[in-house]
Amino acid sequence: xxxxxxxxxxxxxxxxxxxxxxxxxxxxxxxxxxxxxxxxxxxxxxxxxxxxxxxxxxxxxxxxxxxxxxxxxxxxxxxxxxxxxxxxxxxxxxxxxxxxxxxxxxxxxxxxxxxxxxxxxxxxxxxxxxxxxxxxxxxxxxxxxxxxxxxxxxxxxxxxxxxxxxxxxxxxxxxxxxxxxxxxxxxxxxxxxxxxxxxxxxxxxxxxxxxxxxxxxxxxxxxxxxxxxxxxxxxxxxxxxxxxxxxxxxxxxxxxxxxxxxxxxxxxxxxxxxxxxxxxxxxxxxxxxxxxxxxxxxxxxxxxxxxxxxxxxxxxxxxxxxxxxxxxxxxxxxxxxxxxxxxxxxxxxxxxxxxxxxxxxxxxxxxxxxxxxxxxxxxxxxxxxxxxxxxxxxxxxxxxxxxxxxxxxxxxxxxxxxxxxxxxxxxxxxxxxxxxxxxxxxxxxxxxxxxxxxxxxxxxxxxxxxxxxxxxxxxxxxxxxxxxxxxxxxxxxxxxxxxxxxxxxxxxxxxxxxxxxxxxxxxxxxxxxxxxxxxxxxxxxxxxxxxxxxxxxxxxxxxxxxxxxxxxxxxxxxxxxxxxxxxxxxxxxxxxxxxxxxxxxxxxxxxxxxxxxxxxxxxxxxxxxxxxxxxxxxxxxx
Numbered sequence: 296x297x298x299x300x301x302x303x304x305x306x307x308x309x310x311x312x313x314x315x316x317x318x319x320x321x322x323x324x325x326x327x328x329x330x331x332x333x334x335x336x337x338x339x340x341x342x343x344x345x346x347x348x349x350x351x352x353x354x355x356x357x358x359x360x361x362x363x364x365x366x367x368x369x370x371x372x373x374x375x376x377x378x379x380x381x382x383x384x385x386x387x388x389x390x391x392x393x394x395x396x397x398x399x400x401x402x403x404x405x406x407x408x409x410x411x412x413x414x415x416x417x418x419x420x421x422x423x424x425x426x427x428x429x430x431x432x433x434x435x436x437x438x439x440x441x442x443x444x445x446x447x448x449x450x451x452x453x454x455x456x457x458x459x460x461x462x463x464x465x466x467x468x469x470x471x472x473x474x475x476x477x478x479x480x481x482x483x484x485x486x487x488x489x490x491x492x493x494x495x496x497x498x499x500x501x502x503x504x505x506x507x508x509x510x511x512x513x514x515x516x517x518x519x520x521x522x523x524x525x526x527x528x529x530x531x532x533x534x535x536x537x538x539x540x541x542x543x544x545x546x547x548x549x550x551x552x553x554x555x556x557x558x559x560x561x562x563x564x565x566x567x568x569x570x571x572x573x574x575x576x577x578x579x580x581x582x583x584x585x586x587x588x589x590x591x592x593x594x595x596x597x598x599x600x601x602x603x604x605x606x607x608x609x610x611x612x613x614x615x616x617x618x619x620x621x622x623x624x625x626x627x628x629x630x631x632x633x634x635x636x637x638x639x640x641x642x643x644x645x646x647x648x649x650x651x652x653x654x655x656x657x658x659x660x661x662x663x664x665x666x667x668x669x670x671x672x673x674x675x676x677x678x679x680x681x682x683x684x685x686x687x688x689x690x691x692x693x694x695x696x697x698x699x700x701x702x703x704x705x706x707x708x709x710x711x712x713x714x715x716x717x718x719x720x721x722x723x724x725x726x727x728x729x730x731x732x733x734x735x736x737x738x739x740x741x742x743x744x745x746x747x748x749x750x751x752x753x754x755x756x757x758x759x760x761x762x763x764x765x766x767x768x769x770x771x772x773x774x775x776x777x778x779x780x781x782x783x784x785x786x787x788x789x790x791x792x793x794x795x796x797x798x799x800x801x802x803x804x805x806x807x808x809x810x811x812x813x814x815x816x817x818x819x820x821x822x823x824x825x826x827x828x829x830x831x832x833x834x835x836x837x838x839x840x841x842x843x844x845x846x847x848x849x850x851x852x853x854x855x856x857x858x859x860x861x862x863x864x865x866x867x868x869x870x871x872x873x874x875x876x877x878x879x880x881x882x883x884x885x886x887x888x889x890x891x892x893x894x895x896x897x898x899x900x901x902x903x904x905x906x907x908x909x910x911x912x913x914x915x916x917x918x919x920x921x922x923x924x925x926x927x928x929x930x931x932x933x
Contacts, residue, residue, distance in 0.1 A: 296320060296337075301385055302378035305335055321390065324375075331390075333375055338384040356384070370419045370450045391452065393444045396502070397437035404506040406531055412506065413561055415449040416440070416499050420554035424492060428553070431490050435498035436480045437505075479512030479775045483737055483768070484547050493550040496557055500542025507531055507539075513775035521545035521735035521772070534564040545735060639717065639776075639932070642670040643684065646720075648848040657805040657830040667852040669720065672774060672930070674730045682717040682930050683852045689713065690788050691795065693872055694910035698797055699828055704870055705910045713788045713879040718781060719927040721842035721854050722754035722862065728766065737768035747922040752841040754860045754925040760893045760917035763863045763926040770928065777931045782881040783866040783912075785929065786896045790857075790909045792850035797827070797908040798857055799849040804907060806833025808847055810840045810900045811858035811907050827904035839900050839923075857907040860925030861895040861915075868892035868914040890916050899923035 299307045301322065309321040311334070318337045323330040356377070363374055373389040396412075404412075416435075423430050432454065439453040482497040484490060501512045507529040508515070516524040523543050526536050538560055544550045551557035646669045652661040668684040693708035694701040725746050732741040745757040758766075760780075767778040781789065791799060798804045804827055806813035813833030814825045825832040843854045865881035868891075875882055884891065892914040898907030901923045905911070915924065 300325075301335055301380070301387070302376060305333060305376075305387055306330075307335060308332075322387070334372070334388045334390050336386040336388070368419065368422050370415070370448055371422075371454075372450065372452055391441045391443055391450045393441045393450070395438045396440040396442060396449065399442065400437055400506055400509075403509045403529075406507070406535060409503050409506050409531075410535070410561070410565060412449065413499065413503055414558070416451070416502075417554050417558040417561065419449070419451050420495055420499070421558055424554050428492065431492060432495050432498075433485065433490050434477055434480075435495055435502070436477045437502055440502075478777060482543075482547060483545060483735075483772050491547050492554075493547045493552055496551055496554065497543050497547075500539050503539055504529075504543065517545075517773075532564075532567075534567050538564050639670055639930070643668040644670065646681070646683075646852060648852045649846060650850055651800060651808070651847050653801040653803060653805065653808070653830075655802050655829045657803050657807075660801075665848075665850065665852065669852070670717070672770075672776075674727065674773075676730065678726055678730045680723070680727055680928070681720040682928075683720045685713075685716050685718050685785075685789050685851055687713060687715045688788070688793075690791060690793075692784055692787055692875075694797075694908070695795075698908075698910065700905040700908075701910065702912070704912050705872075707872055709872055709875065709877065711784045711788070711877050711879055713785060715932050716781075716785060717930040717932065718785070718789050718851075718853065719929075720848075720852060722860055722925045722927050723766070724752050724842055725749070725755045726751040728755035728758075731766050731769050731773070734769040734773050737765060737772060739765050741765055741769075745920070748839045750839075750841060752843075753839045754842055754855075756839060756860055756922050756925050757920045758863075758924060758926065759920050760863050760915075762920075766926075767928055778928050779931075780863055780865045780926060781929045782879055783864045783894045783896065784876070784879040786862065786864050787909060788879070789851055789853060790849065790897065792853070794850070794909075797910070799909065800847075800857075803828045803830030804857060804904050805831055806836075808845055809855070809858040809907060810836055810844070811898055812901055812903050825903065827908075830904070836900060856897055856909075858898050858902070859900055860897075861899045861902075861913055861923055862897045863924065863926040864894040864896055866894045868894055890918050893917045895924070 296307045296310065296318070301307065304324060304326050305322040306325050307320045307322050311319040311321060320335045320337070322333050322335045324333055367373060372391055374386070375389065376385075376387040378385050378387070420432075423432070432451065434453060435451070439451065441450045441452055442448075443450050480498040480501050482494050485494050501515075504510070504515065504523065504525050505512060508525050510525070510528060518524050522545055523540070529536070541550055541560075542557065551560060645666050647664060647666050650663055650665055651659050654660045669681050671679040671681055673679050689710055689712045691708050692711045694705040695708055696706070698705075725744070728745075729743050732743050739761060741762060745762070746753065746755050747757055763780055767780060770778045796802050800808055804811070812825060812835050814835045825835075839859055842859070845854070848854050849856055865883075867882060867884040867887055869875065869882060893916075895913035895915055896911065898904075898911060898913075906913070915921070
């Protein structure tokens with residue numbers, strides 16, 4: 296791109312950054328005297344799928360149209376042009392010489408510094424909302440606020456996330472999902488795709504708290520109502536502390552609703568502070584509430600009684616699974632580690648697991664020990680979720696025409712490209728479900744113990760698609776990461792783990808390796824034999840088993856991908872793959888009703904072996920429950 300001329304006028308001279316949906320460059324305006332610098336942003340979609348491309352193109356144009364509509368403000372970069380060339384989209388904006396606010400947050404700020412920051416930022420938001428009350432920035436964070444060298448003022452940049460509130464639902468319900476925002480600065484409603492004007496105020500409040508405490512947002516605790524607990528870490532007046540608490544309330548209706556309302560409240564705080572200062576009253580650090588220390592608690596390394604360190608289960612219960620069947624350490628071979636203030640890439644650990652391959656008759660023909668990377672999401676109370684690193688790649692999705700007992704809905708077979716992600720190593724268990732279900736509600740209530748087959752380490756069952764989505768929303772809010780259900784393509788890619796056989800074990804399956812209906816359905820029914828191909832019939836356990844019971848994973852280190860419980864995926868049901876996305880994204884219907892069918896994958900304890908194949912596709916109403924329905928979760932790559 297260096298040296299390239301955009302719109303016959305703007306000459307690219309330097310690359311600034313690349314990420315998200317675009318690339319950013321420094322350019323010269325060759326048609327003005329002295330060739331002043333400007334910023335050029337180029338759309339850089341991660342997929343060429345037409346539906347996805349249409350979405351990100353609309354978001355890109357939305358930035359230009361919004362900047363043009365809100366008018367000129369001294370603390371917003373001026374829009375100079377937004378040309379389109381050869382189906383590529385560009386934004387040309389005023390260049391702001393300065394440094395990002397993040398560079399100033401390496402030490403704590405005084406209360407006066409925070410008050411100045413709040414005044415400056417709220418004035419910009421007040422201007423935006425006065426021009427159009429429905430405009431939401433959606434990605435206010437320290438890196439998107441520039442301290443201008445010329446006058447020291449704060450300038451709000453990167454309006455690529457700007458969305459009109461009234462079209463937000465069209466984006467979520469009618470088009471492929473494009474995640475916008477930054478973990479830690481996004482409030483709960485934004486995770487669920489429903490940002491409000493007060494969502495931007497939440498982000499400003501979190502930056503102010505970060506400046507006062509020196510804590511990153513994800514390290515700031517919450518109380519039992521989901522509200523932020525931070526005052527004990529800051530020397531701050533009651534008035535400002537109360538103001539910031541309202542800025543970052545968990546429920547959006549409990550915050551200030553507009554920047555004007557927030558700025559007026561801030562002015563009252565400042566007036567009160569001036570009165571107190573006139574009375575020579577000293578503001579002191581607030582006393583620490585009972586149960587909190589001035590620093591984050593230390594990592595916990597205590598082990599349950601009777602277990603050696605290498606035997607500690609990250610599922611947090613004092614029992615072994617049947618992981619010795621094939622010798623060696625199975626998925627329990629993990630040392631418990633608590634992580635503080637690290638990104639996922641910094642938290643990855645090695646985990647060891649067993650894999651096997653079978654011949655056409657189901658006999659084990661190969662065994663090996665493998666390793667992969669994972670991180671443990673600590674839920675507290677010795678409960679965690681192991682998330683395995685799934686690498687980027689491509690695969691043939693669906694079954695070949697020659698595969699035994701296939702269905703037409705498994706085709707046409709097509710190549711799909713997958714970006715890296717993290718997937719829970721096991722189906723979500725009942726103890727994990729109870730822990731997350733106890734967190735503050737996001738969209739709907741959750742039953743703490745919905746499962747028919749009881750057991751802490753058994754997969755949670757009897758959960759609807761909406762229940763699983765609510766679990767992801769609560770987990771996202773608690774961890775300040777983005778969790779969701781896997782797409783159908785991600786699930787099959789993860790299940791196959793580089794194989795093309797009906798099962799990741801090989802050409803067949805046995806009840807020594809997975810939990811499914813291994814006997815005839817009825818004595819009279821001869822169409823379903825309980826066996827697949829030349830493989831053997833087996834047992835019928837008539838219930839779920841503990842996750843990892845068989846101690847055999849696929850080559851990605853994932854357990855129970857065949858059988859035990861059907862797994863919900865993001866996608867709506869489609870009868871074939873004709874027109875399916877090829878970039879691994881979810882296939883969503885724009886006109887779907889709440890009860891419409893969603894995709895299930897993997898089979899269950901109650902299905903025949905053909906229904907446990909990697910290519911099998913199931914469907915069920917999104918609001919329905921059953922005792923063989925479970926799920927696992929995806930965490931997006933940071």
